[in-house]
Amino acid sequence: MIPWGTRENLREDEFYNRIAEIDNLKSLLQTTSNGNAPQILLTGLRGVGKTVFLKKIKKELDNDYLVVYINFSKAECYQKRNMSVMGLMEFFFKEFLIEAKNKNLNTLDKRIEKYFKVNDFKIKEFIQLDKFPIPVFGSETNVEKLMDFVLTLPEKIHESNSDKIKGVLIFIDEFQIIKELDDYKESFLWKLRSYIQNQNYVSYVFSGSMSMQDELISEIASQRGAFGGRMLTINISPFSKETVKSYLTQEVPNLKFSDEGFDRFFKCTSGIPAYVNIFATLLPKDIELDENLVKSEFEDKIEVINTHLIVMWDKLTLREQYIIISLIDGPLKRNEIAKTLNVTTGSISKPLVNLQHQELMILDNNLYYLSEPILKRWLELEYEKNGTYPFRLD
Ligand SMILES: Nc1ncnc2c1ncn2[C@@H]1O[C@H](COP(=O)(O)OP(=O)(O)OP(=O)(O)O)[C@@H](O)[C@H]1O
Ligand SMILES: [Mg+2]
Known part of the structure; x- marks a missing residue:
């Protein structure tokens, strides 16, 4: 029996191979216990197995470390198409706290409460999650202060639980969605870096379906990037x-x-x-x-x-769909796409960026390529069958 392709947790006997990658990531992460917490970027194509891989690693290290798996795309602010640093931080805090509490760690509740008061954090309400009350911040809460609070919490939790855990490992999945924040580099990436680079017992793994060509990788991991070449990259390849x-x-x-x-x-x-x-x-x-x-x-x-790609296709604007279709027969330059659509190049800037963010398209050497062969094949077959592409109707 093999698992269905949308499962996020595989049983021991369902998880195949990846022995070298598991060894590699585990030994890197285990240096956290000596106060040498590494920062890691885990890359790989959509569907290659990044999420199941991270969950497996979490299971294997759960006894010694506080391992927190956070899927950014499940944040409410993202799901409601209302992305903000505040929303992401709130989500981070919630996921982190639940994991720490479920592990019966000392979560410094009294100190946190006091900190909120002193810093004038506006708590809108408490929601009950997994039996624990979690604060929801009011919109007047200062974002900088919230970020400072949330991103320094893991280190503090480690300090006050160092008899129970060797360190804190934070896995952030679907990290690429931060690109939907306005000015994500200034507003988020660089600040995030400044917090995590000095935390010796807190290791971060950033993961998401980012193809190797993707700009985000150079933004994060290169010499010039936010992490100044200190970030290690592990790529998960398709099965041979x-x-x-x-x-x-x-x-x-x-x-x-x-x-x-x-x-x-x-x-x-x-x-x-x-x-x-x-x-x-x-x-x-x-x-x-x-x-x-x-x-x-x-x-x-x-x-x-192709189900998940059809869902994505259905959510595209008509113009985005036209752009995809224009690339079925091969890559094109931006002005060539505009010409095919009979519109100005300016008017396709935003759709082009959107399609890249969704990783349906790759820009390489001034040429735009479709990045999902299965979506392409499905569109061709739809055309053969119906004589038209499945465009949205509005
Ligand atoms: N090592 C493995 N052994 C068996 N099946 C696997 C393995 N890795 C991945 N799969 C299969 O592939 C599916 C997709 O894996 P996963 O969701 O981890 O991919 P992903 O890289 O996180 O994709 P996305 O970029 O879309 O988030 C799993 O549900 C599982 O069926
Ligand atoms: Mg995934």
Whole structure:
């Protein structure tokens, strides 16, 4: 049995491979116990397994460390399309506190209460989460002070619990959404850096579906970046052809590929575990899967494999959709896209940025590329079937 491709927690026996990556990240993180907390950037394509990987590492280090997994995209301010530093900090605080309390650590409640009073934090209300009351800050609370408070808390919690934990590990998933903050570098990234660089027992792992070309990586990790070359990068790659082969042979032995059938399977999924798992689950078992059958099954099942991208497609504006379509036959420059759409280059600036933020498109050497082959294939098939693309109707 293999897990469905949207699962975020895999059982021990469902999690395949990644032995070197696990060793690597674990040994880096364990230097936190000597007061050498590293800062790490975990990169990899969408669906490659970053989230399940972080959750596995969390499980393995949970006994010795306070490990806090925070998925920024689950922050209310992001979900309600109302991104703010304040909203992110509030979310960070909430997730951090719940984890620390569930671990029965001393969370300095009295000191925090006093700090709120002295600094005039406006508490709107307390919400009950996981049995614990968590404050919700009023909009008058000073953002700088809130950031200062939230980002220095992990170190303080470590200090007052150093008999119980060797350090604090904070995993921030979907970190790329900070790009939706106005002026995210000035307002967030540089400040974040200034807090975490001096915290010897607090390690951060930033992760998100950022392709290697992405500007954010250089903003964060390069010599010139916010972390001045001190950040270590770990990349999670898709499974190789051999890995997919041994994975499926072991986990789904009743999938009977011919050689060409398997080649086609690998090509369709690009070795991305999310797609491998969904497609392998959907394929018929115990019959020979030759190239043609795999191809037609893929076209048949593409809507399921592609579900998350279809959801994203449906949320795009019509102009963004037109831009995607203009790139189906190959990469284009900005002015070429504008010409195809019969609009000015200025009017596509914002949609181009949006599409890049959503990682549906990559800019490399002045050329815009589609970054999701499965979305592209789905659009082509829709066109073949209906004679038109599935544009939004308004
Ligand atoms: N090591 C693994 N063994 C087995 N299945 C895996 C493994 N890694 C990933 N998968 C499969 O891939 C799916 C997607 O993984 P995950 O959500 O961690 O990807 P991601 O890189 O976080 O993607 P995104 O960028 O969209 O957040 C999982 O639900 C699981 O089915
Ligand atoms: Mg993820």
